[in-house]
Amino acid sequence: PKSGRKIAFSLTDRIRYEHVLSILAMRIDSDTPHVIVANEVEPSIEELLRKYNVFTISFNRPKFSMLMSLPTKDIKQFTKMVTSEILRFLSTISGGSVT
Numbered sequence: 001p002k003s004g005r006k007i008a009f010s011l012t013d014r015i016r017y018e019h020v021l022s023i024l025a026m027r028i029d030s031d032t033p034h035v036i037v038a039n040e041v042e043p044s045i046e047e048l049l050r051k052y053n054v055f056t057i058s059f060n061r062p063k064f065s066m067l068m069s070l071p072t073k074d075i076k077q078f079t080k081m082v083t084s085e086i087l088r089f090l091s092t093i094s095g096g097s098v099t
Contacts, residue, residue, distance in 0.1 A: 006032045007090065014040035015049075015056065024052055035089055055089050057082075 008027070015023070015038050027034060034054045041058035049056060 008032055008034040010034065010036045012036060012038045014038055015045055015058075016042055017045065020045060020048065023049065023054060027052075027054075035086070037086070055092075057085055057089055 006029075012019075015036065023034075023036070030053060032053070035057065036049075036054060037057045039059050041056045046056050046058070
């Protein structure tokens with residue numbers, strides 16, 4: 001990108017303790033922030049990964065608990081919420097605004 005900033009981005013079903021080593025091993029550059037979106041992340045793992053510049057967005061947080069009961073018509077609202085969460089993380093990582 002023109003700004004010279006890079007972000008690694010991954011999607012996965014869940015992150016548990018047995019996945020931490022493989023996540024850290026696949027990182028090419030520890031200076032490049034890595035964002036992982038997962039259905040489920042164990043809370044203590046989030047804190048551990050953050051120390052290594054890996055940020056997680058998980059759907060097992062209380063604000064996403066409504067996911068299981070969403071009618072089809074509310075999918076747009078859910079999509080906006082997820083997009084907002086991703087943009088918030090990217091803004092935090094890049095140190096500026098992301099749109």
